Amino acid sequence: xxxxxxxxxxxxxxxxxxxxxxxxxxxxxxxxxxxxxxxxxxxxxxxxxxxxxxxxxxxxxxxxxxxxxxxxxxxxxxxxxxxxxxxxxxxxxxxxxxxxxxxxxxxxxxxxxxxxxxxxxxxxxxxxxxxxxxxxxxxxxxxxxxxxxxxxxxxxxxxxxxxxxxxxxxxxxxxxxxxxxxxxxxxxxxxxxxxxxxxxxxxxxxxxxxxxxxxxxxxxxxxxxxxxxxxxxxxxxxxxxxxxxxxxxxxxxxxxxxxxxxxxxxxxxxxxxxxxxxxxxxxxxxxxxxxxxxxxxxxxxxxxxxxxxxxxxxxxxxxxxxxxxxxxxxxxxxxxxxxxxxxxxxxxxxxxxxxxxxxxxxxxxxxxxxxxxxxxxxxxxxxxxxxxxxxxxxxxxxx
Numbered sequence: 001x002x003x004x005x006x007x008x009x010x011x012x013x014x015x016x017x018x019x020x021x022x023x024x025x026x027x028x029x030x031x032x033x034x035x036x037x038x039x040x041x042x043x044x045x046x047x048x049x050x051x052x053x054x055x056x057x058x059x060x061x062x063x064x065x066x067x068x069x070x071x072x073x074x075x076x077x078x079x080x081x082x083x084x085x086x087x088x089x090x091x092x093x094x095x096x097x098x099x100x101x102x103x104x105x106x107x108x109x110x111x112x113x114x115x116x117x118x119x120x121x122x123x124x125x126x127x128x129x130x131x132x133x134x135x136x137x138x139x140x141x142x143x144x145x146x147x148x149x150x151x152x153x154x155x156x157x158x159x160x161x162x163x164x165x166x167x168x169x170x171x172x173x174x175x176x177x178x179x180x181x182x183x184x185x186x187x188x189x190x191x192x193x194x195x196x197x198x199x200x201x202x203x204x205x206x207x208x209x210x211x212x213x214x215x216x217x218x219x220x221x222x223x224x225x226x227x228x229x230x231x232x233x234x235x236x237x238x239x240x241x242x243x244x245x246x247x248x249x250x251x252x253x254x255x256x257x258x259x260x261x262x263x264x265x266x267x268x269x270x271x272x273x274x275x276x277x278x279x280x281x282x283x284x285x286x287x288x289x290x291x292x293x294x295x296x297x298x299x300x301x302x303x304x305x306x307x308x309x310x311x312x313x314x315x316x317x318x319x320x321x322x323x324x325x326x327x328x329x330x331x332x333x334x335x336x337x338x339x340x341x342x343x344x345x346x347x348x349x350x351x352x353x354x355x356x357x358x359x360x361x362x363x364x365x366x367x368x369x370x371x372x373x374x375x376x377x378x379x380x381x382x383x384x385x386x387x388x389x390x391x392x393x394x395x396x397x398x399x
Contacts, residue, residue: 003331003390009128010386013120017381018103020044020119024078024112025096025105031079031147034059035299041078041115041141048123050139058155059143059300062162065122066136072392073138073164074122075346076115076362077145077152077171080107081370088372104375109364113376114170114384115141117363121388130389132396138164142346148294148306150349155304157354166321166395168388170362171345172369175380177325178360180314181341182231183263183348185272186292188256189214191285195246195253204251208243211255213281218259221275228265230314231340235262236272258292269309310344311352321359324395328387329361342366361387 029037038061045053045063052064061078083093083106091097096105103113118139125131142152156162169178191214193207215238225234237260244254261272269291276282276289292308315322317338329336343366347358363380 006124006128006130006389007332007386009124010120010382010389013124013385014378014382017116017120017385018098018378021103021108021112021116021376021381022096022098022105024116025103025107026094028094029078029080029107030082031144032296032299034079034143037078038141038143038299041119044119045139048119049126050122056156056160057300058152058302058304059298060152060156061141063119063122063139064136065126066131068131068133068135070135071138071162071164072135072395073140073167074118074388075140075142075153075167075169075350076111076118077143077346078112078115078141079143079146080110080112081146084372090373093374101379102375102377104373106374108368108374108376109172110369110374111171111362111364113172113363113381115139117381117384118168118170118388121385124385124389125392128389130393132392135392135396137392138162143298144296145346147296148308149310149344150346150353151294151304151306153346153349154306154353157349157356164356166357166359167347167350168325168391169345169347169358169360170384171341171360172362172364172366172376173341173360174365175383176337176339177322177329178339178341179317179322180231181312181344181347182234183312183352184310184344185261185263185269186308187259187261187273187276188290188292189259189276189282189287190254190256191287193251193253193255196251198249198251201251204253206251207255208252210281210285211241211257214279214285214287215257217279217281218276221279226264226267231264231312234264234267236260263312265312265314267312310348313347313351313358315351315357315359319357320395320398321357323398324391325359325361325387327394328390331390332386333383343369
């Protein structure tokens, strides 16, 4: 089967993909409330002739095509963030909009477009007989990524014992192929004080003043973190602050902050925690430094607790999955740019924790993620479906 036939087949599905995406956008599906979106994806997979469609106990939808024992997976998280400040939107984020070129709405780029292209890419494989008989294709619509990236795949790998040869991450890539990302972790720093009446602050021990010193040292630490030649520099920032005080006219007796720590290649959570613990003000005030845990129930009420640690990962350029993605793109759309994500994906578990190779290619742009007036492009949906459809054949040929 030639590249042009696949490209044409994908173009012929543009209308169906547009309708599917608009249907998904219209169903609110924030993390832990994705049931309606999962059921709409299940319906589409069944109608398109997937050989098997399951919803696992966590609430992820798993659609299979093919009978081979070896597995290639295409992953799209299907939860979204909220809409934020409604006045920043120029259109209804769930009604969305459509032009000849664009589709707007919450999740259009991050990343409901990814599940649409993956489902139709698998459909094209089946239509045109592109899947090597030793292989099956798994398309996953996964939950809770916006809350806890990779948790869904911790469950899929550890509990369902599903281990593909490689996974295509369908998060938005600005039309490029991505082979890695920085990791991240969520850190809490807490310091105690002693309350007293605000009219005589010298009688107490103000926890907020202590935390102010800690924050200044945390801010300075950002400039001293490790730099990787491909993924770039590790970073950190204070993302939240909390306090306890008996009243607004009393000295605060507890202060805490959350730190968003981005981990580049070569950094671990132990290193990151130790860097904070060694800060002079942290030691001076005996502040407690810990990593957050996540234990929020999924839409099915399943709780699968985990540490809020999401490792970095990098796929070598010469890996057969990377080569298949490049060759598929090149055969239909020209030479691709191979790069990396700025943000985090489910690859933190798939490759970061479990070492299963990941390669990234998905419709939409990174800058649309979590932004008001989010949109994606119909041409991207078509392009990604076509590239996905050719990848298994090219991967098999390169082994």
